[in-house]
Amino acid sequence: MDTLELLTTRRSNKKLVAPAPNQAQLAQIFQAALRTPDHGRLHPYHFIVIENDGLQKLATILREVATELQLDEKQFNKIDGICAKPMIIGVVAKINPEISKVPEWEQLISAGCAAYGIQLAAQNLGFDNVWITGKWTEGKALRQAFGCSAQDKIVALLMIGTAAEEKLEREIKQIDTQDFVSYL
Numbered sequence: 001m002d003t004l005e006l007l008t009t010r011r012s013n014k015k016l017v018a019p020a021p022n023q024a025q026l027a028q029i030f031q032a033a034l035r036t037p038d039h040g041r042l043h044p045y046h047f048i049v050i051e052n053d054g055l056q057k058l059a060t061i062l063r064e065v066a067t068e069l070q071l072d073e074k075q076f077n078k079i080d081g082i083c084a085k086p087m088i089i090g091v092v093a094k095i096n097p098e099i100s101k102v103p104e105w106e107q108l109i110s111a112g113c114a115a116y117g118i119q120l121a122a123q124n125l126g127f128d129n130v131w132i133t134g135k136w137t138e139g140k141a142l143r144q145a146f147g148c149s150a151q152d153k154i155v156a157l158l159m160i161g162t163a164a165e166e167k168l169e170r171e172i173k174q175i176d177t178q179d180f181v182s183y184l
């Protein structure tokens with residue numbers, strides 16, 4: 001797909017079924033993510049792939065988080081749906097506050113761009129996806145499972161798979177760009 005077409009037609013989809021990307025496709029996706037703009041070449045992020053048995057582990061972890069954070073029944077009920085996706089990739093911003101040349105916000109943004117890189121690469125390979133966060137990302141059990149240090153931040157849970165419905169409209173959204181742009 002043409003790059004501009006990919007960028008202007010990208011859209012999220014939560015209705016996902018198998019297959020998810022295989023190992024070779026995942027390698028391509030991560031290569032794309034690792035080309036994210038990166039001040040200081042820090043690669044300030046880590047990716048956690050969750051599939052197969054990992055999804056059951058994730059469900060247990062999310063139940064622990066829901067209990068810890070006293071989330072309501074609605075949130076508890078979402079867990080099975082989240083873990084029924086064929087693949088989830090967790091994106092952790094690995095923040096090093098001691099690098100004076102690259103402030104924490106720059107490292108965080110770089111991790112966010114890496115998450116977007118995963119989305120775009122996955123879509124280009126024919127896999128739909130959606131970026132979620134929710135309160136889960138603050139839960140101790142999830143942070144521990146993702147290997148977070150105190151300063152790290154879970155910036156994305158990317159649900160990835162194949163579109164459950166054959167025809168998802170992908171018309172180019174025409175937004176009035178003038179509302180977002182000015183000239184100095």
Ligand SMILES: Cc1cc2nc3c(=O)[nH]c(=O)nc-3n(C[C@H](O)[C@H](O)[C@H](O)COP(=O)(O)O)c2cc1C
Nearest residue numbers: 010011012013112129130131132133134135155156
């Ligand atoms: C940092 C971040 C966190 C998000 N968290 C959620 C979320 O928890 N639940 C959700 O439904 N959408 C969430 N979204 C929004 C979706 O990923 C998606 O962008 C939105 O539904 C708009 O759809 P579109 O991407 O097709 O325009 C989040 C997006 C970002 C960038």
